[in-house]
Amino acid sequence: MERWFSLFLLPLLLAACETLIYPDLPFEGDVLVMNARLSTADSVHTVHLAWSRRDSVAYVADAAVSCRVNGVAVATASGAKEGAYTFEARFAPGDEVxxxxxxxxxxxxxxxxxxxxxxxxxxxxxxxxxxxxAEEEPRDYYRVKVDVHDIPGQRNFYKAGLWSSYSVPGLGGYVRDEATGEYVQGTLSVTRQVRERYVTNYYDPLLGSSLDLSFGANDPYWNADELNYYRNLWNLFPDTSFADGVHTLVLAGRCSEVMRRPSATFEPDRQYEADACIRVRVFSLSEEDWRHLNMSRADLADFSIAGLDIDVYEQTQPYPENVTGGMGFVTVEAAVDVVVDIGPLRGTFHEIFPD
Amino acid sequence: MMKRLLSLLLLLAATAAGAQEILRTQLDTLQRRFAVQWVYDADLDLARPYTGPGLQGLPLERALDTLLDGSGLVWKRSGSHIVLKPAPKKGTVSGYVRDVRSGEPLIGAGVQCGPSGTVTNVYGFYTLPLESGRNRLTFSYVGYASRAVEVEVRGAVDLTVDLRSDAQVAPATVTARTDVGIGATLMGALEIQPSLIRNTPVLFGEADVLKTLQMMPGVQAGSLGMSGIFVRGGGGDENLVLMDGVPLYGVNHMLGLFSVFTPEAVKKVTLYKGAFPARFGGRASSVVDVRMNDGDMKEWHGSLTAGLLAEKVHLEGPLRKDRTAVSLSARGLHTVLAEPVLRLAKVPYNYFFYDVNAKLTHRFSERDIAYVSFYHGRDFFLRREDEDVSEHQWGPEPDYLPYDSRKARKRDIRVGWGNTAAAASWNHTFSSGLFAHTALTWNRYSMRTRQDGWRLQDDLDGHEEETTRYRLASGIRDLGLATDWDWRPSARHIVRFGGGYTLHRYTPESAGSVITSRDTVRTEMPGRAYNGHEAALYAEDDMVLGERFSLQPGLHLSLFHTGGRTDAVPEPRLSARWASGAWSVKGGYARMSQYVHLLTTGGFSMPTDIWVPITGAVRPLVSDQVSLGGYWTGVPGWEFSAETWCKTLRNVVEYIDPRLFYVTTVDWEGNVAMGRGRSFGVELLAERKAGRTTGWLGYTWSRATRIFPDGSINRGRRYPDPHDRPHKVNLVVNHRFSGRVDLSAAWTFASGQPVSYPTRVTEVQTVDGGVSESWYYPDRNNYRVPPTHRLDVSVNFHKRVRRGERTWNIGVYNLYGRNNPDVSFTDRRNDRRIILVNSTLLLCIPAFSYTWRF
Structure with a gap:
């Protein structure tokens, strides 16, 4: 909405007279903010702590963070880096965390x-x-289907992602590791999130990748691997149309993206072997988590045009919060992985990594 | 000699014998002359003497009228027979009241006969039951000379009267209207004259229907001088806006700065904001009934206007005098004509709108009149980008070899939205004074956007080229059939009844894109379309119970079917009035329902606003309003009123997050919440209607809140509606110095709008589990911006010219340059503090226009 607003009223705004007001609303002082998005799929978790102030936030440099599962202390967090505290623990559905x-x-x-x-x-x-x-050359896709059984008796919310991973031992020369950015020799292991737009997804009434009418630099096509808040990157969907039933989730990745060749020199005629697999992860979310995700998805879609960075239409209500004694939101998402093995793949680079 | 004397004596005797003739003898004479047969009851007294003038040489109809005048008998032809019977004790007089110069029907003209009276309906038609015999009827209308007509009432009498315009007529001599205004049983109904619309000073000097309504008590304006109206705490989509009976969905141009109504084409505007006539339904808060000109039946005339922003042309006249007339109007911004030049000059932006109105009226007879009307209006926004930069650059180390780079980009964005509406209707008057209006209507509202882009990048990384094409469409189409009947069974009852059906087709959004670079990626989202079937039946009786008390009960029964689901809402309506002399008290109750919602993300009319029907998850919006008022007309030319009201709204729909307007066919119901609204207030009005100086002073105190108990919005807490502005004052003065100069001034005051202001900064999670800074709002609409007030003035200079009259209008909007908070938003400036920025976009804007009327 702010894009339209800016397009239409930008010329007027530029010529407007401004009056600045500093509303003197009550301020109760600094508040501790705790945010954590935890998952049953992970063993290492991060808690973000910050001080909420009137006009800024500040990282909490020295805090004690603890985690209890079903009343039992399981971990304490350590090592704050920019307010991020990490700890190890495992969660299961039904746990009280x-x-x-x-x-x-x-x-x-x-x-x-x-x-x-x-x-x-x-x-x-x-x-x-x-x-x-009809005019285009056909392309190769890995198409993965899984059946998602809705949790019965309640309103449910989900998100889904598709990853690919492969390792290529003996890759000659220096190879730039995608994960670390360093040039290494030897086996290259690559894990990337792939969320290719495939025709099935377009018409999936649940996933419906929103059309992006981007007028700015965040072109979705060129930033497919980056967090793009204009699109439903995490395939968020509710159970509206398959409550208590089953939905077939289809995620597809273009082969050239799933097995995208790293930026590296290579010997084109040399035979390589890659072990590859595709993982579909489906998370179930609480309704508050669902609202929070949708709100932050929009909130962070700042719009900039002609160098102006005015957020002319504001978020008008608070985020869901569940932290007592402070502010913030903590959630644990229950994840289920389904892994499909698509390797080993053998061939030259042009075969394993088709254009 | 004797013979001549005898002949004279015989002649005298014969003459004396003729003077004693009875009706039967005359009838026998007529029977021989015209070879007709009489049919009558045997006990009909035809032996009564006839002493009237001779009937020789008269045609049969006139001879019978002359013969039976005053006899208590009436006649009726049935083939070759003439039926004679006693005249009924009661009869009806019905017909049209029109402007003698143009033939335009006059809406709300008074018709009085002794203690009995009525007013013409929206088609200028009246029916008045009277006692048989000779009656004297007086016809009157504001700004017209009254006219008295004597008529012999025997059964049903057709009487169409023409009135002559006369600016000297005092309003006190006009019969008070009984359908709207203080004299009506119905409360909360206001009539707006076209002259008031033309004279009310508004933005850029462009007279506007909805902007004039914003000056009325109980009606709030939107932000930024927008022409949206928010009536008694209702939303902008809760107003049924009718153009000649056709409901319009998009009634704003230029984000709401102007409405779609060209004032020159408007004949009458009536605003219903309290109790509603039973014939209206489909919206929860108000009805704006706009009637367009029928066309001058006598002679051609028109006007041309050139203003600061727009041109207007109006032309009306007879295609066949007193039979067929046409009315044509068109309006457009100057930039309509400038677009080709702007494109050549590579101006990056352009915006324009236009309206076209056309109406054809044909009178088959005084009993049958047909209308065909058409409207088309459109807004366009264009944006163009074209840049091409080539550079000679140094390459990377170690060689720093130079190279040429090029970056080029072109983009063309077009957004268009608007209405097209058409109606074909027929008025038929039955002999008993029963009036029927039947109409077939069609309406389409659509929004389309298209973006074409091309990008090229040539540098050390290689050559990249890409084309993009996006499109987005949204719209509604309606096809409807309705019939409305007016029946006057007695002098104390006006019964109105009727019904209608409308087929709606909603296409909230469909979209597609094609991106071509190394690959071509095509996305198509054909969009979900909804069909809705809406039907309604209604009946009401405006009854006079005694000299002082009147009652208007009614029922509107509406039904809506979509997606396999049917909703029916009975909507009772009740108004009552007690009057004694100059005092009157009214009370009213009305229930209204609405089966369509406008998903909007703010107080502005945006082309991306989407109309959606109710679904299984989104219920009909229902309002209940109770109102009470007191009125006094003890000072000639003045009216004083005080009204209070309380309204509740159920199933109000809002985006959970107002920015969640994503173009998606997926689960929009999941992005909205349903809640309740509540509003109440008091409206005071003092209005002067007569003399050189007219105008009004209105004050409204009101509150409006919303609550979403499921917690989806504002954590389930009640919060102020975006248009909750407790205090509103309007002072409007129109002064006529002479026939050549008149001045209008309007002072407006309104409390500031509530906005959401963050009280601190916090962190929120991102979708990948990280965090980002975000401003924290403890409550929605938790802060009120400073109030708005301004003075608008305009002066008209009229002069008779060789052909017609010319008028210069010079005005100033916001004369004393008040920095009103037209747009408020939060921002962070160099000191990093979060502040509220009030932008004043409309600051002391002069305007002028030139009009030539011919």
């Missing part, structure tokens, strides 16, 4: 119940050749 933080006399705590995980089964995959239009 309590996260607490103490800093400078402030105590913030959040208690969440890990939602039930969806049942995701029946993975199948195939490799298809598909052309968007």
């Amino acid at each position: 309590v996260l607490a933080a103490d800093a400078a006399g402030h105590h913030a705590e959040a208690a969440v119940t890990v939602p039930a995980a969806p049942v995701v089964d029946h993975p199948r995959w195939d490799r298809v050749r598909h052309a968007e239009t």
